[in-house]
Amino acid sequence: MITVYDFTVKKTSGDTQSLRDFEGKPMLIVNTASKCGLTPQFKGLQELYDQYQEKGLEILGFPCGQFNNQEYDNIDETTQFCQLNYGVTFPMFSKIDVNGANTDPLFAYLKEQKGGVLTKDIKWNFTKFLVDRNGHVVKRYAPTTEPDKIKNDLSELL
Template identity: 55%
Template structure:
């Protein structure tokens, strides 16, 4: 099994696998609209705009598991992201990232990460970098700002 085999639901409700992103560097982030870290949406969008043409795709997975900080519907989340941060990177339906109801994507990411292997996600805006071959290259904490990832992203894009 690889990251590309995992089925996800888009924010508009369509089922798809991550195979659509084969050959790209992926930055996968669990997001929330009512979190102290929500302004990271701006930095994530800037990374996406800066590196999209070189092969980076940011994937946002809203999550309501941390202090109920993503209470809205998918439609409300999409509107919030568009209106407040001009988000154009792909967003997906809400998921759980921890516990017995954790989405298979997050089970996979946590089990394959070189750092914090198998550990629970600590908060909203935890990040995973996946290389062009679909391997989890790095797990990044929630408080790390998107702009701090440029060196890692650039090296994965060149690889």
């Protein structure tokens, strides 16, 4: 059976990284944007990371500009923005597409595992996928779900 550990993603440096590197850890995988009304969720995501990283939590951020082009074109601008404005220390990866012909394979898998309401497509920035320690997608959260609302589900995996 395929899990998230079977995927390789592109780091901001351009190098690739296997998600097997996160094996045994619960993950929250999020499509992010730096210029969106939901961008302040970076603060809540970082708070979750600070609170639960010692228990194994990994948060993986994937910038996406598909929704009103609300992401910088240059990945260095994205990472600098996230670090300076929200103190982001969790891993951020290269800019990707989450819908359409060029959908990143990881996000195609995530959407297949946990579809949204009416469609599997991601509707907006900050859609979140909770993954258990075995690499299985257990829950999908709407873009408007604040990170602190995920704590109960997260604590069950820790």
